[in-house]
Amino acid sequence: MSLSKEQQDHVLKELDIPYNKVILHCDGYDVTLLLVRMKMKLVVDIYIDQMFKGIWLTEPDKHPEAKFLPTKKVKIYSQKSKAEIIKLLGKREAKKSFPDLDKVIESKSYYFSSPKAALSHLIKVSDSIELLAEMAA
Incomplete structure (x- = not known):
């Protein structure tokens, strides 16, 4: 229903x-x-x-x-800090040095x-x- x-x-x-x-x-x-x-x-x-x-x-x-609880997603690096890292190191080196640059943590x-x-x-x-x-x- x-x-x-x-x-x-x-x-x-x-x-x-x-x-x-x-x-x-x-x-x-x-x-x-x-x-x-x-x-x-x-x-x-x-x-x-x-x-x-x-x-x-x-x-x-x-x-x-727990399925009724909301899921919150949080990025490890903010968009601003990610952009600064890429600007300093370049895209390829940033991915090597920071493998979790795009990682998102989910929690209830x-x-x-x-x-x-x-x-x-x-x-x-x-x-x-x-x-x-x-x-x-």
Whole structure:
């Protein structure tokens, strides 16, 4: 089962208000999305069956619940530092001296940057998803 367009719009509308939460039933798990403030921006926290375990971040392959968490990608060298290295050494020598110049590290995170990103990710990774409850916290 999948969410209808109206249900998706309802979830996004509910997550426009800080500290509102929406509960979705995804592949047998209750996934709670909660809009919270982190430093100076709003992010969407995710809880699976009313909890969050740090081991999901460190060992995501061993836990099926980790598929609901977002994956963050970080480049080892920024675009600016990569350009400086190539300018100093030349492209061929830079590749020899820095074999991981283009390497990207992927890791799991405990929050989404926006409600739309959270909902899109859950729809993509879930076989069945349905709206259980929505309420103000």
